[in-house]
Amino acid sequence: MDLPRLISTVDVPPKFLKSAMLVGRIPLKALHTDPRVSYTLYIPPEHLNPDPSLQAKHTQDMELDPVYQLPPLPLLVTIHGTGRNAETCRDRLIDLAHHSRVAILAPLFSAGIDSYNDLHSYKLLKYKSMRSDVMLLQMLDEVALRWPGIETEKVFMMGFSGGGQFVQRVMYLYAERLRAVSVGAPGMVTMLDEGLKWPNGVKDLDEVFGEKAIIEKEVLRKLPVQLVVGSEDNVVHGGEEFWDWLQEKKKEFAREKGNSSEEKRGAGGLRVGRLDTLKALQLAWQEEGITSSLEVVEGVGHDSGGVLEVVKAFLEPYIRSV
Incomplete structure (x- = not known):
């Protein structure tokens, strides 16, 4: 990707990273390749290696600051719902970032990009001129350039409601880029049904996303997946x-x-209610040999905060293993 010269953590002494707004809460940044969307991060300062390349240059004769000996920082991508509360999604995971050593990326897919009244197009991955899946990959490219101490080739991902729809569909197209995913209470899902067109099924996947769009079922069968929903979240939205x-x-x-x-x-x-939707999805996946854990949180309705601890409990062991 052709990007202009940007200041990265490599250029900044560690003591100035906070002043340069390169650690902690990162302000929303426009995506260079498509400024219609943006993203924010939370980066725990104590866990970031500003320049991993110094490890390779290190010799016995030179003293290396311990911060430059830190291993790559894993990345958790959290996807907002229709309300676009990206910064809230980020801030709810700050404790996890510190305790489990992980950076947080929260994209913001603005409403009304290709249609004045549109609220939902990002969930479908492709709509008119918008390719939200490609935008996410470009965000990862930018993060890798500005923060080389963050691992972006394989990431963790979570999303609730509309974010759950996005995550579930990204799973199909980019399973090889994911370490573990949590799909939270989507109102609509995509089945691995070759008799139905996208986004209900995958009959026309090559027409929608191009000939190279392939669902790697063998990779999906090895991917840790959580389906999560509240026990009271089984009414039809609206x-x-x-x-x-x-x-x-x-x-x-x-x-x-x-x-x-x-x-x-x-x-x-x-x-269909969201609980019934996830039950049907899990059964359909089982027929394809794809396993998932269905977590039903008692007494919770359609509330991302109500299921958050269950999501963190699922992801945390995988994050720590990295």
């Missing part, structure tokens, strides 16, 4: 009346534009 209204409104807009195919398609989506 209720049946909302979906009836939305479907009619979308048909109305489609008729105004003269788009008959859009009118037939209607509102789309699945009128």
Whole structure:
């Protein structure tokens, strides 16, 4: 990727990293290759090696600061839901960053990029001119350049609600880039069904993402996966009346534009509770030999904070093992 010269942790003495805003809470940064989206990080200062290349240059005759002897810092990517609370997603994991030695990356996929009323396109990975999966990979490239002490080739990933949809679909396309994932309470999922088109199934995967888009089922079978949802999170989002209204409104807009195919398609989506959705996904995966742990948190509704400790308990052993 062709990026301009940027200041990285290699250029800054360790005592100035905080003043340069290269550790701790990192301000939201526009993605260089597509400034329509941005990202923020939390980097625990005590765990970051600013310049891992110094280890290779180290000899017995030179004294090396202990900070330059730290191993690469693993990365946990947390994906926001429809509300776009990326900074909250980041801040909820600060304790994990310090205790378990991991950096946090929280992308922000703005609403209304390709359609004024759009809230959901990032969850689908591809929509008109938006490729949110590619944007995520480009974010990882930028992180690798600015913070060479962070491991970006293989990452941990978690997401809740709309973020759970994003994570589940990224799993299919980029399983080789993931160490472990948590899929939290998605309202809609993609089945490994070659009879259904994306995003319901994978029939037209090559048409949507190109000929190189392949689902590596053998890799998925080895990937640690958590499905997590509250026990009370089994009502249809918005209720049946909302979906009836939305479907009619979308048909109305489609008729105004003269788009008959859009009118037939209607509102789309699945009128199924999130608990039932994840149970069905787990069973479908089992038929493909893909294992996952389904965690149902008692007494919790559609609340990312209510399942957070369960998610951290799942990811923490894998993070520590790195």
